Amino acid sequence: MELVKKLGNKLGKKGRAQITLVDVSSHHIWKPLLHELATGSLDEGVNAIDYQVHGAHNGYLFQQGALTGLNRNTQTITLAPLYNSNGATVLTELELEYDYLVLGIGAVSNDFGIDGVKQHAYSLDLTSQAMTLRERIQHQFMQHANGQRQGQMKMAIVGAGATGVEMAAEMHHMAHALKGYGYNIDEQLLQITLIEASDSVMPALPKSTLRQSVHDKLLEIGVSVRTNTIVTQVNPHSVHTKNGESIDTDLTLWAAGVKAPEVLASLGLKVNRNNQLLVADNGQSHSDARIFAFGDCAAVPQNDGSFLPPRGQTARQMALLVGDNLMALLRNPQAPLKRYVYKDLGSFVNLARFTTVGNMFSHWCGGLQVAGAPARLVYASLYRRHLLTMHGPIKGSLMLLSCGIQSWLRPQLKLW
Ligand SMILES: Cc1cc2nc3c(=O)[nH]c(=O)nc-3n(C[C@H](O)[C@H](O)[C@H](O)COP(=O)(O)OP(=O)(O)OC[C@H]3O[C@@H](n4cnc5c(N)ncnc54)[C@H](O)[C@@H]3O)c2cc1C
Known part of the structure; x- marks a missing residue:
């Protein structure tokens, strides 16, 4: 989402490129909060971001559908037919053309x-x-x-x-x-x-x-x-x-x-045994210079020979780097690309209303251990930052205010 927003605003709005986001779902909910969605602590009506509307405001197009195929000769991807909840066809199979393809389809259990x-x-x-x-x-x-x-x-x-x-x-x-x-x-x-x-x-x-x-x-x-x-x-x-x-x-x-979705292993691109796409540290696929990948679905090597862990901060940092590299390639196809070095900024675990613990700046002398209210504040600020990035500073701040008011007005749990 952060990548497509960046590309949409910097390239799409200026007519320098046509950016299309493809997602199997019609709306976005921040994945680290899915457990709260599962219990009703998170109200999807307040927190979900509609891709179509977000795209219209941020210079990109949206196409709902699941990626099922890739043809590198014709530079097209195939999306599966879309069915409604009764099994009736809403959209038949679709093909989309690309000059550059970025894969960020996450991981599955x-x-x-x-x-x-x-x-x-x-x-x-x-x-x-x-x-x-x-x-x-x-x-x-x-x-x-x-x-x-x-x-x-x-x-x-x-x-x-x-x-x-x-x-x-x-x-x-x-x-x-x-x-x-x-x-x-x-x-x-x-x-x-x-x-x-x-x-x-x-x-x-x-x-x-x-x-x-x-x-x-x-x-x-x-x-x-x-x-x-x-x-x-x-x-x-x-x-x-x-x-x-x-x-x-x-x-x-x-x-x-987790492992990357099975579909990645069927695209004719090099993957590891977890179905993750093998990419260089600039995000470019080993198999095709026009294909990039980031996040949980990508196997990104580090200097010590290890691979990046499948985590939120890795996905975000890598996605933004892929965005910089794509913009550089559009300016000059021979441009040198940025290389990604992972910096572990820390980890937090939030045990609902009971406690939050975590470690900040883990890359620096082992980091700083935090627990209780300060940890809760940092943990909550991560999602707030995400909302601010998604909606921009003014609308984002109003959204945060509205979320605060809603959490006071509405029940703690969304039951139906
Ligand atoms: C409950 C929970 C708690 C977590 N807590 C933490 C945490 O505390 N810290 C942390 O660092 N990480 C945490 N994670 C992991 C973190 O959410 C992921 O590492 C991160 O979201 C990966 O980002 P991504 O962009 O690679 O993929 P995702 O965020 O998974 O996004 C992938 C997108 O691709 C779409 N998609 C999937 N398949 C297809 C397809 N075939 N065609 C089209 N679209 C497709 C999906 O709908 C989704 O929108 C947590 C995950 C969960 C589930």
């Missing part, structure tokens, strides 16, 4: 080929999945509140990275809020089991003290944390582990890692 994940577990890759999960969770709470489901409401969350940890805390926040709305819910109703293959929650956090404080807070909230536990099978009402254990569950969320 990696099921590592484990039996039953695709069939029985939910994932949080797309807004549509978050909305489906929200309905399922709300219905389960309703059934318990009305006595039509007995016992505890059991949820297994596989993967204790940002998605899994934040979702576990959000679920407890949701149960508490529903109780406040008069749902007949017992304090002990929710039984969340957070399952992690490695020896710690949030294994990507740089400091063990941070990981420990997240772990302690989760226990305090009432989450059951199972580290060093490898899931080998997911069934409709249980997950099985490598050590032969069976954990009962009514609902399973799979958040155990």
